[in-house]
Amino acid sequence: MAIFRWTWDPWRDLRGLREDIERAFGRFGRDLGVGKEKPAVNVYQDDEGLTVTAEVPGVKAGDLAVEAEGDALTITARRAAPEGIEDSMYHRREREFGEFSRELKLPAGLDTEKVVASLADGLLTVRLPKAETAKPRKIEVRAG
C-alpha cells in the first residue's frame, strides 16, 4: 500500500515549523492531544503556484477562515458539536468538534494578494499563485 512521500525537500520548512511549535511546548515527538495538526493538509506544487487542500468535513464556509500574510498561511475551522445528545446515548464517538487551526509556512515568491479559497464537500482548496516576479523569465540575448 502506498505510503506518503516525505522526500520533498523544499517543504522541510513546513514540517520545521510544526516541530518548532511542538518543541516550544515541550511535546516534540509525542502524540499531541489538544492542538493536533488539524485540519490535515496536502500541498501540491506546479509551475504557476501552490494548491493547499484541507479536509474540513462538517465545517460551513462561515466557520472557516483562511489568512495569508507574509510567509504564513493560517487555516482556522470551527465545527459545532451536535446538540442535545447525551454522552450515554453514544455507542461510538470518534469525530472531534471545536476549533482547529493550522499554520503553514509558505515559500517565498507567492502573491498572497491573489489567494483564492473555495469549499466543497468538506474539502477546502486554497490556491496561491506565484508572484509575477517569481516566475522564470526568458531573457533574450541580443546580438551586439
Next chain:
Amino acid sequence: MEENKIEDVKTMPVTKEAEAARMDVEATRGETFVTPRVDIYETDDELVLTADVPGTTKEGVEVGLEDGVLEITAHRKAESPGSEPDYAEYRPASFYRAFSVSDAVDAEKIDASLADGVLTLTLPKAPKAKPRKIEVRGG
C-alpha cells in the same frame, strides 16, 4: 425515562480481517480505501450514524444493510491537481467501513444524507426493539 435507556440495538465494528479483505478487493480495481471516523448514537426511536467522508459526493456513496452488516462505501475522485501531493498529511482515498447491526433495525427505512462531506444515516428501530409499555387490562 431512565429505565428505557437500555441499549436496544447493538452495533459492532466488523472484524478487521473482513474489512481488510473487502479493501483488498477494491484495491485490485485501483482504488484505495481508508476508514472514516464515525459517531453512532441511539435515541428511543432510532440509531444515528455520522461519518466524516470529505471530498465525496452523493453519487459516490453506497450504503447497504445485508445479513446484519451495514456497509458504507464513499468513493472519492482524485484531488483536483491530479498529481501526487508534494507534501501530504492525508490520503485522498475513498472510504469504507462496515458494522454489524443487530436485527433490531428496520432496514427498509434507513435514510442517508450527505452534506459538507459528512454522511448521516438514520436507522429507525424496528417496532419490536422500541421499549413497549404493556397495558394491563382489568377483567
